[in-house]
Amino acid sequence: MSEEIEGVLDAVGPRLRALRRLRGSTLAELAAKTGISESTLSRLESGRRRANLELLLPLAHAYDVPLDDLVGAPRTGDPRIHLQPIHRHGMTFIPLTRRPGGVHAYKMLIPSRAEPAEPTPQTHSGYEWLYVLNGRLRLVVGERDLILPPGEAAEFDTTLPHWLGSADGRAVELLILFGLQGERVHVRPRTP
Template sequence: MAADVQPLVKSVDSKSTTADDSLSEVLLSVGQRVRHYRRLHNLTLQDLAAATGLSASMISTVERGQTGISVSTIHAIAQALDVSITALFQASGPGDPVIKHEDQRCDITSGGACRTLAITDPDMRLEFYVYDFAPGTASASAPTTHHGVEYGINLSGHLSVEIDGQEFSLAPGDAVQYSTQVRHLMKNVGDTPAKAVWLNVSRL
């Protein structure tokens, strides 16, 4: 009888080990993305700790992909970094190259625009966004700065892009590029909705 039970026990242990390995991979991936976004915003561990109310050692634990991290901790970090929790858990790779539209999430910016993170790759240090601007909405409530370079293409509607205090008008099909270390802002100045795609490549 023991001989019949032994393979089952081994099977359960094998599944448990696989689950633990999968969890470790997820936590490591989340940690890498937290570090990516923190550096993208030019924040130190202490800066992010102050913004979240967590300790710097806890932030470091998250970035190292350690276990024992609560959902509330991840939520606080996501809010401080101005990204959705789904962006921190978003995963793609050679085995799953397609990120379904239903798996992408629209976040409403402080300027009222819908910003959807379509692709993020911490290793390549890039983020690919789709923006939907209702009339009068913008990428933020005020011009912002951070590390990196951005490339944008206006797909429809009329956008105004402010770069270092200078206004540039984008008609459908127009493209723009600029360093994000200068103050910048995108806004819909037309009477109809506008859609654009934006690529951010960080220089860290």
């Protein structure tokens, strides 16, 4: 087997674990959805078991992703990237990175609403950096309630209760860098 194929196969486990965590799912929930035992899923994610079609097809169906995306198969022919949006809490997240682990980049779209939504702060592990492209973002982090116009950025620990929404009911576009393990964005000043 070629080194390229070995590399693809070795990356399947970490990719599966990262996808499950990104979707906020437990092994038990995924096992119930796919009919694959928790122990088999755990062995797949840790790399102690090689993936096969019998295991990958139910996972691709459960995650609603193409099989190629699930295994990270090398692209052939068409160089275009086919981004798969994620819809969660009435918002759209477009993943801009395709590798498991580390910092992930997303374009987030908050749709317009007749009335601005009431904040419902949530917590989860990780660290987030965001940059407002268009619209006015209302950001609630802990006791702070901020309005960020286009061009402003913020970063915060996501273990603090936080909420993102439109400040005025209009659509908002932003870029997000998210590190599940608490990785932070390091911006360094330019040196002359």
